[in-house]
Amino acid sequence: MLLLLLARARRDRVIVPVWVAATALLAYAGAAGVQTEFPTDADRGAVLQIAVVTPSLLALRGLPDGATLGAYVYFQVFCYLAIMAALMSTFLVTRHSRADEERGRLELVGATAVGRAAPLAATLAWGVLANAALAVLVALGLQGGGLPAQGSWAAGLATGATGLAFVGVAAVVAQLAPTSRGANGTSAALVGVAFVLRAVGDATGTPDPDAITVTSAWPSWLSPIGWGQHVFAFTRADLAPLLLSVALAVVSAAAALAAQSRRDLGSSVLRERSGRAEGRITSSIGLAWRLQWPSVVGWAVGGLVLGSLAGTLSGSIVSAGDLSAQLQRILELFIPGGKGQLTDMLVIAVVGVAGILAAFAGAQAVIRARGEEADGRAELVLAAPVTRAGWLLGYVLVALVSAAAVALAAGLGAGLSFVAAGDPDRFGSSLAAGVAQLPAAFAFTAVTALVFAVLPRLTVAAGWGLVSLGAFVGQFGALVGLPDAVRDASPFAHTPQVPGADADWGPALVVTAVSVVVVAISVLALRRRQLTA
Amino acid sequence: MAAVIEATGLRKNFGSVHALDGLDLSVDAGEVHGFLGPNGAGKSTTIRVLLGLMRASGGDVAVLGKNPWSSAVAIHRELAYVPGDVSLWPNLSGGETIDLLTGLRGGADRQLRARLIDDFELDVRKKGRSYSKGNRQKVALVAAFARRASVYVLDEPTSGLDPVMEAVFRAQVKRVTAEGATVLLSSHILSEVEELCDRVTIIRAGKAVERGTLADLRHLTSNAVRAVTDAPVDAFESIPGVLHVRRDGDALLFDVETDATAAALAQLTKRPVHSLTVTPPSLEELFLRHYGEEQ
Secondary structure (H helix, E strand, C coil): CHHHHHHHHHHCCCHHHHHHHHHHHHHHHHHHHHHHHCCCHHHHHHHHHHHCCCHHHHHHCCCCECCCHHHHHHHHHHHHHHHHHHHHHHHHHHHHCHHHHHCCHHHHHHCCCCCCCHHHHHHHHHHHHHHHHHHHHHHHHHHHCCCCHHHHHHHHHHHHHHHHHHHHHHHHHHHHCCCHHHHHHHHHHHHHHHHHHHHHHHHCCEEECCCCEEECCHHHHHCHHHHHHCCCCCCCCCCCCHHHHHHHHHHHHHHHHHHHHHCCCCCCCCCCCCCCCCCCCCCHHHHHHHHHHHHHHHHHHHHHHHHHHHHHHHHHHHHHHHHHHHHHHHHHHHCCCCCCCHHHHHHHHHHHHHHHHHHHHHHHHHHHHHHHHHCCHHHHHHCCCCCHHHHHHHHHHHHHHHHHHHHHHHHHHHHHHHHHCCCCCHHHHHHHHHHHCHHHHHHHHHHHHHHHHHCHHHHHHHHHHHHHHHHHHHHHCCCCCCCHHHHHHCHHHHCCCCCCCCCCCHHHHHHHHHHHHHHHHHHHHHHHCCCCC | CCEEEEEEEEEEEECCEEEEEEEEEEEECCCEEEEECCCCCCHHHHHHHHCCCCCCCEEEEEECCECCCCCHHHHHCCEEEECCCCCCCCCCEHHHHHHHHHHHCCCCCHHHHHHHHHHCCCCCCCEHHHCCHHHHHHHHHHHHHCCCCCEEEEECCCCCCCHHHHHHHHHHHHHHHHCCCEEEEECCCHHHHHHHCCEEEEEECCEEEEEEEHHHHHHCCEEEEEEEECCCCHHHHCCCCEEEEEEECCEEEEEEEHHHHHHHHHHHCCCCEEEEEEECCCHHHHHHHHHHCCC
């Protein structure tokens, strides 16, 4: 059992420290950033006055609880810390449970003198350790960012407890799902559900403008992320809600362990459907699309939902009335160089987040080509009369279609939500906002393709990493005070500010042209490179 | 006869490791050529170079008269390949995979496809991830044989197959050679090599150590002789080419190299011989000799 635990720690010696460090860094950057941007209670109070009456901000951020520095930071970043912890936990658990089982590694271990449930128990123990480390580092990060020690540790515990809850949830899902892919997808979706439940609960909560607090509605109490929020680490520091997270973790872990020790190796509650006897895919690009489209649907639905926030939230902005000057200031922070009419800026902000999703979808399609190569399936395709150039271009094309689908779905969602809100004039400009996201997404696709062609083993890390970095610089660059030169290096900085009077498509066209060149270089580089496992 | 696959002095380095170190390989049109060697000898690397999936570090290589790196697509139009370790798309069914791989080469012969699926007893509706190793191998074999090609490159194609399926495989190899195709067969299964192959190349540490027909290879080695006779041991030990002379009860046993057969028989006939058996080396012995040889 100890040996199994050590084996897990050794396998994860890079990935888990990266997750933990990234989360702690987010905590530190959040704390430090708020301190420079909103140094006084009065600054923060002014922003929060709008936030408490703006459901969209509550949905995207959390529950305000007064204007002190700690409370403001907790309001601003806790949900995202919790999501990081939850995702780290779900991927960790699936990696060491269903994925091991699917690849036959569990069979190898199960044939040795260990109990049937011991590998899962080791996985759960490893999940607990990882979340403990995460809790400590998040606390240190917040403290390092200048927040009080006691609150920082309460916040760390709340983050770790949320992660713990998802260790349990993912363990149950891994028992039910027949494949590791399905398990990862389902668990990650449940993290999304947890975020949305608390978003709904927070947005429909009861505001108290005098105290600058919001009492959430009941849906927040259905979500482990919501439980963590209710710790209010820097004001009430009430750890009782975390008992719910721990209880969920214990109950679900027990259920998973019971299932694991009773069921057959390789079995699952959900069954895999049988496939078609004859295939219709007869080209390399057809295959690339077949592998990618289920993800595209997921990303596009995400884009559509996100986009529809624009119209539903614009109403509350109008009703906020004279407070809108302050709101404008908040939005300016999130939109590099953005100035203009409030509703325009809301569309830019919301569809801009969908632009990040589009970039992820594009990078993912190229990363798939690397997966094909690493797993030896590219060899089967390239041993047929398929050129390397055509093979890669197929994946790049699918990447562009994926990115376009996500960005346009967001634009469409925004447009439709305005139509529903009785403002149909905004339909066209909302769609244009979706189109404006394409150059940046294309740029990330192209760069991922270049890394794949030149340094194939780095494709996955570079693809996800660069988009994440670009998104961070684009979204939080202003907040943490990065110099303009650094922010301009991100393709997201050149996304046209649509809708708006001063939208500039010039830089976006340059980004597009550069991307085309980068793709061309990638294709040439791949023609000279041999397959690398 | 024209060589379909011709490699001379082929070298492939991975950093400081010489995976192929001056390999020579020549496969004539219409033959089944056995490609043998211990694990790690460079068989799969050679095959990947022949397919243009890897670029040779040195030496000359031609498949169907073309350079496999620069003319990969032209060659692949005429070629079918079965990798040694088949990895399938986890979410595509076996049938979809077969149709994809044959479709890339221009489409399957539907009748042939149906017959192969039947012969190999393959459930084509299962998803790639749920196939066992043997069944993944069958998917790759059906995909390779369901469209006619002029060259078949098969890298340990029967690993994981049961004996009945192996017989189906052998029948397919015989069918395609009867139709005039050329086959390069990398294999560890010696009975398969013996039954199917016209010639073999044995490689070790990236070099061809032996090439020729199986009869040629046998010729190079020694036969085992067992004679029931009272002839003394030392009368044979002095003959050059006679080895391991020993006595087992009534029987005198020794190994004799081909060139020394006449001398050994002459010595034997000087005394009464009650029974005599001369056994050619088994393939196993032949290969163990090459595989196990010191460098």
